[in-house]
Amino acid sequence: MSSEENPFGMGRSVRRREDARLIRGRGRYVDDLGEAGDRHAVFVRSAHAHARILAIDTAGALAAPGVEAVFTGRDLRDAGVGSIPCGWRILNKDGSPMAEPPHYPLCVDRVRHVGDPVAVVIAATRGQARDAAELVAVEYEELPAAAATARARDPGAPQIWAEAPGNLCCDWEIGDRQAAEAALAAAEHVVEIELVNNRLVANPMEPRAARAALDPSSGRCTLWTTTQNPHTVKSMLCNQVLGIPDHELRVIGPDVGGGFGTKIFLYPEESVVTWAARRLGGAIRWTADRSEGFLTDAQGRDHVTAARLGLDGEGRFLGLAVSTTANVGAYLSQGATAIPTFYYAQLLSGVYRIPAIWCEVAVVFTNTACVDAYRGAGRPEATYVLERLVDAAARRLGLDRAEIRRRNFIPADAFPYATPLGLTYDSGDHEGTLALALEAVDYQGFEARRAESAARGRLRGIGLSTYVEIAGGVPSRLVAQLGARGARYEAAEVRVQPSGHVTVFCGTHSQGQGHETTFPQLVSEKLGIPYETVTLVQGDTDQVLYGRGTAASRSLVVGGSAILRALDKVIEKGRRIASHVLEAAAEDIVFAGGAYAVGGTDRSVSFAEIARRAYAAVDFPPDEIEPGLNETAFYDPANWTYPGGCHACELEVDPETGVVTLLRIVAADDVGRVLNPMIVEGQIQGGLAQGVGQALLENCVYEEGTAQLLTGSFMDYAMPRADDMPEFEVLTHEVVCAHNPVGAKGCAEVGSVGLPPAIINAVLDALAPLGVTHLDMPATPERVWQAIRAAAGGPA
CATH class of the missing domain: 3.90.1170.50 (Aldehyde oxidase/xanthine dehydrogenase, a/b hammerhead)
Incomplete structure (x- = not known):
């Protein structure tokens, strides 16, 4: 079966096979597994x-x-x-x-x-x-008790651990401070901003x-x-x-x-x-009860940041200095110290050429629940700092917000591009994703729409965010040098049954990403066999050799690459068996479309037939080839992958109530090769929904002095609902990853990375005629209304 003939191969929107049981209530969750006597x-x-x-x-x-x-x-x-x-x-x-x-x-x-x-x-x-x-x-x-991130290190603040004087877990830095300060000193313009990245509770459907x-x-x-x-x-x-x-x-x-x-x-x-x-x-x-989840699940974000961006007279970026205080709660969860350091600060170059960057991060303890990875995990925080700064710089210099981004983009012909913070981007086309988003949102026609809103007494704004993030992982040896206490490779095993059916065992684990659909697509494409003959096994340490699970959009990027390596071994062993069956040299055997053939002839044998013969073990010398057709492979990533793109948001603000109404959200993303467009779009939409939640609704609040959780239920913690969302417009712009065999970059987190600053930039654009220049997330009606009042000179 050729790639063109395979309706379930890569690039096809195959419906999720797991949904047949999940949406009918036939899933098997932990709480379903009890027995009498438990x-x-x-x-x-x-x-x-x-x-x-x-x-x-x-x-x-x-x-x-x-x-x-x-x-x-x-x-x-x-x-x-x-x-x-x-x-x-x-x-x-x-x-x-x-x-x-x-x-x-x-x-x-x-x-x-x-x-x-x-x-x-x-x-x-x-x-x-x-x-x-x-x-x-x-x-x-x-x-x-100490609760507030910004005041955790104040003199006289309650001390949480004797091992951490001043509640300081670590005082960390990256980049070249001297070079960044010199660039800022020489800059014609320096834009400064102070902002809070609000604390979030994940609230998955299953406690x-x-x-x-x-x-x-x-x-x-x-x-x-x-x-x-x-x-x-x-x-x-x-x-x-x-x-x-x-x-x-x-x-x-x-x-x-x-x-x-x-x-x-x-x-x-x-x-x-x-x-x-x-x-x-x-x-x-x-x-867990839902209330226990609010109290004890690892939470996300919670940064307080001051940043300075230096520019020349033409709006080109010269230097960036960032100082962040990051809250990790009362205890160190497994990724607590990596998220606000390597997963955050290393992304502060973003999609831009910034010659000199320095960032310091004070990681602090407070009397709150643990803070760790939440969708995006550090990358949304970095993008938010950078994209808020870029918009502030555009206003300061009187430049169009799309133009200042174009002027500072890393050009497509500059890849691979080494940032000042130690990352090397392998590929990208930031101008391409920006152009795609601007056309889709009709950026040029915005002012006419703003005038129409004004005629109705509404304030209309448009916001952009161009971003790059990291996904997958880097070599285990490198993360060990950075302080990681665990490898970053993935393992996969491919078992070919005598019937030709294939079972794949992979160490990643799905929580809704559609692995049971996409991984069999990958196998079907590679082996040229029917999709329905491929089964995935995951989530069981007795059955799966080893794995690092699912995090950082690594499943397809790293797990899929391990599967492909195992499939290569299967194909190669099948070639050796086929050489005996077809009585030809192994190097003359070509595998394509689910069959082995002698090159230049019409003699061939199907993959299913080779599987049968691999177990019959009568067509090849057993001292040369072991029976069976099972293979295992490990894949240690060569580099992070770097999804990127542009998100655009158009909205209206009611100046009388502060209510923000989202009108359009366009996401133009480069997630590398797209294996299943339907699932990719669904993953991006999920991230966008969570981005809306952070930007407009969600805020985990602890009372200062007592550190009591004030938002401990859905009565106080606002989750986004269907009527909070416009129709998401999801576009993809494929630039294939240059260093993994799948060519994918990861898609699950891009929505939560790129959208929040686009929304807040749009709110500030709407409020700019009233003199409002700053607003922290979430942009709730009360906060927006208070900002309008304060800008007008009234009591806030």
Whole structure:
């Protein structure tokens, strides 16, 4: 079957095969997996953000109906349960290591955020466990709490960890400070901006859950958990937290209902449930309430930044200096220190030629939930700083906002392009994506539309954002040098059955990205076999050799590349078998369209027939070729991939109420080779929806002084709804990645990276006639109305 004949090959919009079960309620999520006899775990959580634990009385809970056990942090520590480690060791400016305090699954002596777990109750039913948890009496000595990112390092601020004086986890920098300051000093114009990147709660549809069961016959424990990364969860539990042999634990991530980064990590609840199941035997399960998710899921963003951009008289960028304070919460989650450093600051060159760049980041502890990766993970924060600066510079110099971007773009003929911050972009066409977006949004006709809105008493604005992000990964050796405590390669195994059917085992894991559809498309294209004969297995550490899971848009880029390498091995072994079957030299055998043929002749044999003969093992010498047709491959990425593009937003503001109405959103993205256009568009739309949420609605707020969560439910935390969205216009502009075999760059996060600054730039464009020059996200009606009032000289 040729590529042109294959309706399921690369570039085809094949409908998602997994939807047949998922939309009919036939998915298998962790909370669906319970059996009769399962016990239930309920966690006792702190109502204080910061307090010493003076005493815990569990007697009342232990005497309650149905209760089998109650464990505290001291119980786990005395049993040898260790700390949950951070995945990155970042160095300070002076070369000293970051502060890395412990993170025990249950608090031992002190609680450090509201919702911190101090004990766990195991009972026959969930209701009994809940009732008994109310009977656990904890005596606290409340302490002052720190919540605000900007004030965490103030003199006299409450100290969270003795290991981190001044609440400073690390004081990090990148770039050339001297060169950046010299460029700014010599610049004809210097534009300065201070902004906040608001804190977000991921809120995937499926709350976190875990079920652990001990098999009495083998002594092995199986953990089913809502994870994006089963092998990493297993590795950390075995080698760091529980200290058990790898062969004694199996981790399975079944269907996962959304992750957005927050399900990458090992959490205390998974650790406790696994330990308790091994100690007590049988099965123990836990499913979070939505309120527990608000309190304990890793959250995102939360930066406070000051930035300066220097330009010459023609608007060309000369230098950039950025100072950011990044909040990581009370504990270090696995990616906590990497996200505001390497995943953020290294992207501050963006799509532009900026000769000199320097950035410093103070990573701080507060009495709040952990902050880590959330869709985009550092790249949205960098793009927001840069694109807000570029618009401010255009206003200062009186330049068109599209023109100032064109003037400073890295030109298409300059790739590969080395930035001053250590990245090398392999490919891109920023002028192409800008032109595509401007044409689609009718940029030239905007002023007429602005006048029409004004006639109706509305303020109309248009905003642009041109961006580049990183996806996939870099060589494991390099990330180890940067401080990563884990490799970045991916593993894949291709098993060809005697029938010719193919099963692919890959270490990435889907939470809605459509892997069960796209990976079989890749195999169908490569082998020229029917799409329906290919099956994907994922999310099970017993079945899949190894993997780093799904994060940073790495699934197709890295996982797909590993699959292609394994397929190359399969094809090559099949060629050797075909040479015996066709009685020709192996180098004369050509594989194409699902068949092996002797070049220049009509003699051929199908791939399915070669599969059958590989297991029959009678057509080739067994001392030369082993029977079977199974192959394994590892792929360690050579470089990041660099998706990029231009997002445009047009909107109206009601000056009487501050309500922002989105009229048009155009996303023109270069995500490399597009394997399934329908799925790519869906992934981009999902990111755009979350970008709308951050820009206009979502804001996680803790009360200063008490660090109590004020937005702990959907009554207070505004999630975007269908009527908040215009029809997204998604366009792709393919520039193939130059260094991975798939040619893809990644698409899942581009919407959350590029759109928020485009929306805020559009709001400020609408409000510019009133004198409003700055607004932080989210641009809620109240904030917009207050900004209008303040600009008019009235009380804010």
